[in-house]
Amino acid sequence: MDALLRVQDLQVEFNSRRGTALVLNGVDLEIHAGQTLCVVGESGCGKSMTALALLRLIPSPPGRIRAGQIMFHGEDLVSATEQRMREIRGNRISMIFQEPMTSLNPVLTVGDQIGESLRAHAAADAAGARAQAIEMLRQVGIPAPERRVDEYPHQLSGGMRQRVMIAIALACRPDILIADEPTTALDVTVQAQIFDLLRELQRDKGTAIVLITHDMGVVAEMADRVMVMYAGRVVEQGTTDQVLNRPGHPYTRGLIACLPELGSSRQARRLPLAEISGVVPSIWELGAGCAFRERCPDATPRCALEVPAMHTLDESTGHAAACWLLHGGAAA
Amino acid sequence: MLAVAWRGGGVSEDDTPSSAPLLSVRDLTVHFPRVRAGWFTAPEVVRAVDGVSFDVERGTTLAIVGESGSGKTTTALAIMRLAPVTSGAIRLGRTDLGSLQGETLRQARRRLQIIFQDPFSSLNPRERAGAAVRSPLDRMNVGTPAEREERVAELFAAVGLRPEQRQLFPHQFSGGQRQRINIARALATRPELVVCDEPVSALDIAIRAQILNLLSRLQRELGLTYLFISHDMAVVEHICDQIAVMYLGQIVEQAPRREFFAAPLHPYSVALMSAVPTVHGGRTRAAQRIKLVGDPPSPIHPPPGCRFANRCPVAEPACQQTLPELRQAAPDHWVRCHRVDLIDGRPRAPLQATFT
Numbered sequence: 001m002d003a004l005l006r007v008q009d010l011q012v013e014f015n016s017r018r019g020t021a022l023v024l025n026g027v028d029l030e031i032h033a034g035q036t037l038c039v040v041g042e043s044g045c046g047k048s049m050t051a052l053a054l055l056r057l058i059p060s061p062p063g064r065i066r067a068g069q070i071m072f073h074g075e076d077l078v079s080a081t082e083q084r085m086r087e088i089r090g091n092r093i094s095m096i097f098q099e100p101m102t103s104l105n106p107v108l109t110v111g112d113q114i115g116e117s118l119r120a121h122a123a124a125d126a127a128g129a130r131a132q133a134i135e136m137l138r139q140v141g142i143p144a145p146e147r148r149v150d151e152y153p154h155q156l157s158g159g160m161r162q163r164v165m166i167a168i169a170l171a172c173r174p175d176i177l178i179a180d181e182p183t184t185a186l187d188v189t190v191q192a193q194i195f196d197l198l199r200e201l202q203r204d205k206g207t208a209i210v211l212i213t214h215d216m217g218v219v220a221e222m223a224d225r226v227m228v229m230y231a232g233r234v235v236e237q238g239t240t241d242q243v244l245n246r247p248g249h250p251y252t253r254g255l256i257a258c259l260p261e262l263g264s265s266r267q268a269r270r271l272p273l274a275e276i277s278g279v280v281p282s283i284w285e286l287g288a289g290c291a292f293r294e295r296c297p298d299a300t301p302r303c304a305l306e307v308p309a310m311h312t313l314d315e316s317t318g319h320a321a322a323c324w325l326l327h328g329g330a331a332a
Numbered sequence: 333m334l335a336v337a338w339r340g341g342g343v344s345e346d347d348t349p350s351s352a353p354l355l356s357v358r359d360l361t362v363h364f365p366r367v368r369a370g371w372f373t374a375p376e377v378v379r380a381v382d383g384v385s386f387d388v389e390r391g392t393t394l395a396i397v398g399e400s401g402s403g404k405t406t407t408a409l410a411i412m413r414l415a416p417v418t419s420g421a422i423r424l425g426r427t428d429l430g431s432l433q434g435e436t437l438r439q440a441r442r443r444l445q446i447i448f449q450d451p452f453s454s455l456n457p458r459e460r461a462g463a464a465v466r467s468p469l470d471r472m473n474v475g476t477p478a479e480r481e482e483r484v485a486e487l488f489a490a491v492g493l494r495p496e497q498r499q500l501f502p503h504q505f506s507g508g509q510r511q512r513i514n515i516a517r518a519l520a521t522r523p524e525l526v527v528c529d530e531p532v533s534a535l536d537i538a539i540r541a542q543i544l545n546l547l548s549r550l551q552r553e554l555g556l557t558y559l560f561i562s563h564d565m566a567v568v569e570h571i572c573d574q575i576a577v578m579y580l581g582q583i584v585e586q587a588p589r590r591e592f593f594a595a596p597l598h599p600y601s602v603a604l605m606s607a608v609p610t611v612h613g614g615r616t617r618a619a620q621r622i623k624l625v626g627d628p629p630s631p632i633h634p635p636p637g638c639r640f641a642n643r644c645p646v647a648e649p650a651c652q653q654t655l656p657e658l659r660q661a662a663p664d665h666w667v668r669c670h671r672v673d674l675i676d677g678r679p680r681a682p683l684q685a686t687f688t
Contacts, residue, residue: 189607193623220613
């Protein structure tokens, strides 16, 4: 199947007084219509930066895309003009953020904010935009949309605000919806409602979803494919089943094991949680070798010398992980 | 290694018999009056905590779970005397915490400490880590300055920080390390009760396990008693001995860990558990989930009947009329629901998740 969007060897650098740091280093990914790709990893691993790079929203300066391609409908977004990007953002590719209160404008009504992208991209007039805004609110499951459309963000609950964000993002029927931890600030019962809504909208409209999360449980229930990131690199990619049940990278295994899993037999026996020791290294201290080696239970001398290349585990699905142990261990 | 030096401090100052609960809360209410709407109207009252009772046994963990607005954090703050207690009794051992004022209250705070959710905003950015951990000892005038320094070193070792890190400022630590500083500071005065208010919610997933394991180890070594506030059912299942589920200011279910997680009785508890995504459950679990609709009612005008009735999938007309009592459905298993029946003396949950 042809990819809707294909990223190849994406590199993003940030300048500071300490020099230049690569915050994304050789990211490759594909997004397919109607599918959900989950991007997982700890804070600072580059998952939000990847999302911003896809929309060319990297704050610049100090950041910039140093190399790579973002191919979308035969067009390289890396070299597209700012004018062209404005046509794409919120129209063909749109994004929802973690904290709905800070991403909504507090002095504009909900209807104005949904209508804004319709007026900008779909040349809708004021009355048409309002009618469509009401329809979008109905689609995202907000009761009494005719009344809510004239309300302000502070009059809505957290879950309703995130529904409004989704309505704004989907108003122009984008091909790709990027959701950066959309439910982290929400209660778990509300999170379940939001995920049901995203699944339903995806089924009806065929939207591709890129979901950034740190919760492996969320990955298990939302993702078709998973990409695990660490220190600016992709360390594992594959189908959800492969990555969760047959992880190839020690970091992926660690992320799954350290999670207390509701109702599991480990929980019943109250065994201590598996820990990933230490913390993510600073991007200034990466040096040569695998960035995970300091925290890795299986690190070998070779891991300190060379950055491991991606090793394909399953050709047909593209399951691959970047770990020397898969390349035949330390002997190689 | 630290057990010898620490044990003495863990013992209650008022010699409570060890069989009595360390913390006992009865009919706690915390009501916040709002600004009067007009001259002749009575001010509205937000019933944040509305008649909460529980005991916490020495050396155990009681977890209070619930969603935003359930009153779990306000309950914790009221016990710490950081929120105004409207009525009810709070006893720590033999001390009536609720009635203490001024200097006696300040001295009692030695025995109860709190760890907050956000490890950064709960530290003074201009205070070095060592000074932050020492400050409770300075304020309470515990020991000589040399003894305090020694105690700080001991605490740093206990929470897994290096001695030289005492000289660093909060911004020089990672989130997990900052939470370790907060834990060390909470333990400085050798408290008996430690209130943990969402202590791992703001931390990265890989760091949570480190902090949860640390809290478990410290409890084992020091005989600490935890009141653990959380919204995360999986974390609670891991850490607690007893669990209380709150909804709109009231406890709706309370039980020992094993009994609760094997068979939750209240429809809200069942729905809350079914909403948690799991690696094992995946999409099947998502498809079989119990869906809750709507929002909780306002804590200003709670409905006369069961507070969960408007969202409950198994509510009957009677549920809207009268508020159910918190009753004992099985030994130590309390539930506030009209629909829980006893069949052959065993409780049966009116709503069950059908996970395969």
